[in-house]
Amino acid sequence: MLMPSPIVVRSLLARYASLAGQDSAAARQELEQVSYTLCVTTATTTIEDALAAAEVLAEREVPTGRQEMSTAAA
Template sequence: MLNPDPMFIRTLLSRYADVQLRFSERPTQELQWQLDDVTYTLCVSTGTRTVREALMAADAVLERAAAARSGDESQAA
């Protein structure tokens, strides 16, 4: 199982949301290419085949990172 860096995943999710929004407002070939690129990168980074699976896997990565941080903070106290 892949264990991508949460910061990298967060950046990809932000880029995906930005391009998706711009594409929905004004679809262009350039934005389609950007959307395809970020979708592909999300899928590869999360080990999935569809954007829906990639988004769910990305959420899980961020949840695990948050839980790990929460655990680290409680042990430090």
């Protein structure tokens, strides 16, 4: 199973948090897009589930070399 990069997940979570507090049409539209991306990235169907899954994924360490990557894939 493919796992999203923790860096990507952290970026999506940060963007979601930033947009959630804004009240403009543009921010709402972008929040909808980020929410969709979080759902797709975490293989979930609701933003609540996506946020919970993303928090877990974001805590993973980023592999730094081939050894870590091959171990993570096993």
